[in-house]
Amino acid sequence: MIKFVIKRLLLTILVIVGAGLIIFTAMYFVPGDPAQVLAAGEKTAADVEAMRVKLGLDKPYLAQLGAFMYNTFLKLDLGTSWARGTSVWAGLIERLPRTITLGFVTAAMIVILGIPLGIVAATHQGKWQDKGLIVTSMAFISVPEFWLALMLVIVFSQELGWLPSFGIGSWKNYILPVIAGGVSGICNVARQTRASMLEVYRADFAVTARAKGMEERSVVYKHMLPNALIPIITICGNYFARCIGGTIVLEKIFSFPGVGLYLNDAISSRDYPIIRGCVVIMAAFTAIMFLIVDLSYGFADPQIKSQYVNSSKKKGQRAIGNAEHHHGGGHHWRHGAERECHAVEAGNDHHSAGQQHGRHHEEYKSYATKAGGSHQEGRGGEHNAD
């Protein structure tokens, strides 16, 4: 497990450095001369050239890139804003907590409301709760975030005067941005949860549990939900990963002084140190959040955890594992002990449980591939978890 984490951490660092490289190169070639923008007042050729030298823009691409990479990734120095004259780190430290708060509260609301709504829809398939969710979610997913934000401002700030439309003065300032940023996410998560739950709704292990007289609530929360969790974690993880980068439009609309607005202002003034700094921080945050999401798969699914643990084992062992798998010898991952007991009691569904496991394994593999592809490795060790 530790090896897996270290490996992923190294990959994460590579991703962040890659993001730095890409943003530097992109900004180097993008039209718009920062020296021209930043040279004050009326500009002669000499003024612009002097500014170019001052900013170090007169040096060749590789020299500038080297200096940027060295300062950013070895000295952890994001530089000084060209327009503001202040440290980019200082600017980010001031704004990051605001943006992260906004992003996390939004993501938390998405998870807290989205999953239960999806479960309700799945357990009431075809009924008004389900159809209501489908219609509502389609409506809100198709509504652009900025439009919803503007409507909320007009209704709740301008017309009703209930909530402030800008700033960070109190908790009330967060209500409208969180709603505007969260509604489509809630609908997406609810739809994903519904789909995942429906996939396992009539699975053998669920049918067996019901046949054994378990309460529907227990079937849903103890058997179905854990098995439907991986895709839900993936989509929820995306929303947490978007905590910083996903709020740019909202920050602009609500004049919310976070990283997004900082970046937005910097783009128009060609303030490269801020742009690069923001992008690197966003990339780092996103990569780390995805790492956490990947690790959380292990907690949600012991099979995946065993992949992490056994990922360093030899291929030969994988082959053995695969062979075992194809004989349907496994138990359903989440409820191994429980199901063993049930199987003994029922006396006839052990084999079918193994088949069910095999089907789910393929699904998990496909989700894991979508989430980052790392879970395919060490497939052979899956059965060791049981």
Added chain:
Amino acid sequence: MNKMKAISLLLALTMLLSLLLGCNSTKNTASTPAPDASATSDVTQTTDKPVVNSNDTEKASESVVRDVVNVGVSADMTVWSPWANGSTGRNTALWGIYQPLADFQDGKYIPVLLKTYTVSDDSTQVYCELWPEIYDSEGNPFTTDDAIYSINKIIEFYPQNATIIDHVTKEDDQKFTITLKHELQIAELKAIFCQFCVTEEAYEASPDQLATQPVGTGPYVLTHQESGYMFTYEASDNYWASGEMIQQARDMQNVKTINWYVISESAQRTIALQQGTIDICDAISAEDRAKFDGINGYHLYNYPGNLSMKLLPNCDESSVCSDVNLRRAICYAVSSEAILNGVYNGNGTALYAESPAWASDYVEAWNTQNNYYQFDAETAAKYLEQSNYKGETLRIICATGAANTSTAQLVLSFLNGIGINAEINSYESATFDDYIQNPSQWDIMIRTRPCSAGVFSQEMQSDMFSANTSWGGSINFIYDEKLDELINTAMTVSTSTPENLTELHDYIVDNAYMKGLCNYNSTVVVPDWISDICLSLRKTVMPGGCVYTEAN
């Protein structure tokens, strides 16, 4: 099934209601805690108020001293240093913290840190005397040494100013002499006089050149800031100026605390005003003016803004617009009035010259001279016929933004009207600034230009004087020695006569080097407990100089 229908209907109704509520928002409601917006209209009262009172210190000193005023600004304070690149945030709020040697109003210098100044007979030397006992907010005395230090810093930060000053000589602690490199030109001293000055001690003691914690001689000190959200000024306890030392309302302390809220979105500023979160805002969009016009509790001040919309043909040989007859055809084909009405809802003035009529050296006769390309499709067609135009597609370049693109669209339709093909290329501002330097990228430029000094000849120097651009031509690639000479003559104090100014104006008109389209108005909304507003050199509200009729 019935349940489904009911749910669907309910959802549809909810969405429809939210749409209706959202779209029907042109008037204020009485539910907000702000000034009473449901009361009867009082247009005459609100619009007839005096627009600006920045000079009358006697009247400003009669103001009630208010405890707190909240102001909405459109941009953050990028950096607090006295000398840095201009930005909207700096232009708006920095004037209360720092002070210049002199301010500039209606074509005249009004001494601030200076007690007096005189120009030598040959206009090559300026004798300056500072007020005694000037201190900054840290208690450091401001003397001649500090003034010279500041002037040298100004030259360092704004190198183009080095072309004006030869050297500065200290006479004593209050007196110094500025020796110029050439005969003084109109508004030329503004480059030195109207820049901020600080004490050397405060500047050198600051670890970041006052970038985060300003120390100035102004009436206010920065006491609190949350970057990107708000900052607070408190009236300085040891402000050096009083009585006769204060020669303009801009340097007064009629408010104890000013909270500046950064609200980047125009619609949010309007809502904040309606909700009473902010009291004053000088960045209200033309569309939102109606929400305050004639509404009790507010005063709406409308005044000519600093910026004018202009049309500049590319005069480089590589452009089809290097043909003077085509340029004339374009100028005649475009109606300034239509652009004013179509883009700015008529809220401004159509131009009869290259700069707005409020410029101090503007010649009134130009308004009636009737030679300034009034819309005339027939004449435009006549010049088009005389030109070498062969159906090429002219590229109209403009920066993104509703006003720029709408103006470009109208220009395009006017050109199409006389048979000129055109297309619009709009770019975000930094890319636009880059592309306009390349003569092969465009044929007609639509852009707003400032008239910061309020001087026609200086504006022409900015726009047309070849030495002011990095490529050696004018902003639209004019390489014309006669034009440079006319600008120089119009700008020099001893030769800046209406005749010479008219000669310059006529020359630009005759060659169709540019067409001034319109000068649009700025709108300030203030509560009705402000009877007179004070504007800065950049035409932004200075709360400390406003006249208040009610205390908090």
